Structures are given as structure tokens and as C-alpha cells.
Amino acid sequence: SQQGEEDPQALSIQEGENATMNCSYKTSINNLQWYRQNSGRGLVHLILIRSNEREKHSGRLRVTLDTSKKSSSLLITASRAADTASYFCATVPNNAGNMLTFGGGTRLMVKP
Amino acid sequence: DTGVSQNPRHKITKRGQNVTFRCDPISEHNRLYWYRQTLGQGPEFLTYFQNEAQLEKSRLLSDRFSAERPKGSFSTLEIQRTEQGDSAMYLCASSIPSRAETQYFGPGTRLLVL
Numbered sequence: 001s002q003q004g005e006e007d008p009q010a011l012s013i014q015e016g017e018n019a020t021m022n023c024s025y026k027t028s029i030n031n032l033q034w035y036r037q038n039s040g041r042g043l044v045h046l047i048l049i050r051s052n053e054r055e056k057h058s059g060r061l062r063v064t065l066d067t068s069k070k071s072s073s074l075l076i077t078a079s080r081a082a083d084t085a086s087y088f089c090a091t092v093p094n095n096a097g098n099m100l101t102f103g104g105g106t107r108l109m110v111k112p
Numbered sequence: 113d114t115g116v117s118q119n120p121r122h123k124i125t126k127r128g129q130n131v132t133f134r135c136d137p138i139s140e141h142n143r144l145y146w147y148r149q150t151l152g153q154g155p156e157f158l159t160y161f162q163n164e165a166q167l168e169k170s171r172l173l174s175d176r177f178s179a180e181r182p183k184g185s186f187s188t189l190e191i192q193r194t195e196q197g198d199s200a201m202y203l204c205a206s207s208i209p210s211r212a213e214t215q216y217f218g219p220g221t222r223l224l225v226l
Contacts, residue, residue, distance in 0.1 A: 030213075031213055033213070033214075040201075040220075040222070041219055041220070042217035042219045042220050043155070043203070043205075043217040045214050045215065045216070045217075088154050090154075098143065098145070098207065098212050098213065099145075099168060099170075100145075100147075100157060100215060101157065102154030102155050103154050104154050105152075105153075
């Protein structure tokens with residue numbers, strides 16, 4: 001079973017707009033990570049936020065984490081057509097070693 | 113750094129046949145993970161190695177599945193007596209001890225069982 005749920009499941013925007021994806025999870029975590037997957041390919045690690053952090057930035061990416069609500073959001077600013085991909089949040093639950101538990105993903109389409 | 117590689121990239125087999133996939137992790141990555149991803153879903157953890165030791169196994173890893181990492185380098189995942197429900201993308205990832213939280217994924221092996 002999957003730990004998290006992403007919302008929305010699909011998102012279509014115009015190039016230059018911002019894209020926001022949300023993730024909710026169920027158990028206490030050590031950290032939460034976001035990955036990107038282009039069609040039919042492997043996953044690429046984007047950013048990691050620890051349970052004691054509330055916000056983190058990396059380039060055009062901004063991640064927030066609210067452990068009280070067990071939720072996270074990923075914001076991609078000034079989107080580009082190349083950002084078209086599926087985005088997954090993944091958690092490492094406490095006492096679960098390094099096993100990543102993924103959500104179902106948000107499929108983002110950025111139209112040129 | 114050549115990245116994680118997986119072979120084959122695609123495999124079509126008939127129900128009941130055995131298949132074996134190979135994963136070559138990034139050099140010096142001592143941790144290796146296998147995940148399975150079905151269409152439209154996120155990856156699901158199957159098993160994890162630290163060096164040659166298999167430390168965790170998911171309930172998803174039925175008796176028909178076996179994974180090995182004999183020398184602590186490459187790993188193989190074998191599925192015996194394949195079923196149509198085994199059709200999925202099988203992903204391998206690796207990580208290093210100092211940054212174990214970040215996993216580097218290979219391109220995956222897409223399996224289709226007819």
C-alpha cells in the first residue's frame with residue numbers, strides 16, 4: 001500500500017505559470033522527498049526536506065512541510081515545457097530504514 | 113559516474129516463464145533497492161541490500177521472487193512462473209552511506225507478461 005496521496009492527480013498549465021502539487025502521508029516520518037519521472041523512465045531526485053524543516057528551496061522549486069497536518073507541497077515557479085513529467089512525493093517513515101514509500105503522483109503537463 | 117544501469121530495458125514473456133533482471137548500481141554505492149511500479153501508480157518497495165546482505169523484504173515479494181547481490185556489486189531480480197499481474201516496471205536504485213536518504217534510480221526494466 002502507498003503511504004501518500006498526491007493532489008491533484010493531473011495538472012495542465014501554460015508555460016510560465018506556477019505549478020503547485022500537494023502530498024499527504026499517514027505515519028510519522030524522518031524526511032520527505034520529491035522525485036520527477038519523465039514518461040516511461042526512472043525517477044530523478046529533486047529535493048529532500050527533513051521532519052524538523054518547514055520550507056526548502058532549490059532553484060525554481062519550493063517545498064513546504066507541515067508535520068502536524070502530515071502534508072507537503074511542491075511549487076514549481078515559472079514552469080517550462082521541459083517540466084512536463086510525473087511528480088512523486090516519497091517518505092521515509094520512522095524506523096523504516098531507508099525504504100521509500102511513494103504516493104501515486106501528480107502528472108504535470110506544461111503547454112508551450 | 114555512469115549512473116545506475118538496468119538490463120534488459122524491456123522484456124516480453126509468456127505466462128509461466130522465468131525472467132531475470134540485472135541492476136548495476138553506481139560504483140561505490142553499497143546500498144541497492146528494488147521497486148515495482150505499475151501503470152499510473154507510484155513505485156512500491158520490494159527489497160533492499162546493504163553490500164551483499166538482503167536486509168529488508170516487502171510482503172509484495174512473494175515466493176516466486178528472489179533477489180541476489182552476491183558480491184555486493186550488481187544485483188539480479190528473478191521472477192519464477194510469471195503471471196500477468198507481474199507486468200510492471202521494475203526499478204533499481206542505489207545510495208551511499210553518507211547520503212543514504214537520496215536514492216539514484218536506474219531507467220527501469222519494463223516487463224510484459226502475455
